[in-house]
């Protein structure tokens with residue numbers, strides 16, 4: 001929600017980060033702070049919801065309302081928060097294990113439900129907090145404590161999954177590229193519905209393969225290619241066939257439908273800020289009556 005006076009990035013500083021020096025999550029945290037400052041948000045307007053993992057510790061390092069939930073469950077909590085108070089900017093920040101392994105069921109349903117939540121996945125292709133086991137996004141052959149001879153599983157792509165589940169905003173960023181990561185987060189928060197930012201965020205301690213240098217060599221910037229992010233089928237094809245990792249805005253629906261919580265409001269076309277959000281206004285009693 002826009003405010004009448006501007007804050008700076010420092011206003012969003014909280015506890016000092018305890019991530020390993022060089023961890024990609026530093027870049028993401030910096031980008032998130034810059035994005036909310038650019039959007040003129042205040043800490044009181046934002047609820048940051050996280051799961052469990054190194055990445056999920058960001059709730060301690062970002063000054064706003066926040067809930068550090070349990071492993072794989074930030075999305076249901078964030079959904080409840082947004083439905084209870086649609087005026088809030090609700091952001092889920094999580095890891096690839098939290099989002100795409102234990103949280104996979106919630107992920108797919110949150111995408112298709114289209115509640116106005118921004119989901120940022122700090123994707124380092126390992127379980128960092130628990131010391132480097134391979135995750136669902138780890139490359140085939142990636143060696144780790146749980147696969148000393150190399151993983152024999154094929155990775156999944158969160159962006160492609162979101163698109164096939166009906167996602168209306170799908171972007172990929174790289175923590176080593178601050179400007180583009182800020183732009184991706186800003187656009188995701190502005191998007192009036194569920195938005196995914198899959199952020200490539202190197203784990204410098206447990207992933208010695210997918211390093212900053214490796215990403216720079218193996219990614220392609222869509223913004224430099226005149227790519228049109230308005231075609232879902234082409235976006236899926238791009239993700240499934242591109243040899244290099246596409247980074248940037250992958251897909252955004254030109255005329256997205258109303259978000260889930262807007263559909264529940266009595267006057268869905270008016271911003272929630274002008275509406276009565278008391279329980280009576282949502283007619284919960286009528287819903288309850290149906291079950292009697």
Ligand SMILES: Cc1ncc(C[n+]2csc(CCOP(=O)(O)OP(=O)(O)O)c2C)c(N)n1
Nearest residue numbers: 052053054055071095096097098127128129
């Ligand atoms: C129900 C449950 N299962 C397993 C764990 C152990 N655990 C904690 S974090 C984590 C994985 C974290 O990986 P990711 O989400 O990718 O975050 P990262 O630490 O890499 O940022 C696991 C398996 C847990 N805390 N709770």
Ligand code: SF4
Nearest residue numbers: 020023054128203204
């Ligand atoms: S273990 Fe990896 S993900 Fe966790 S703080 Fe260290 S570098 Fe970051």
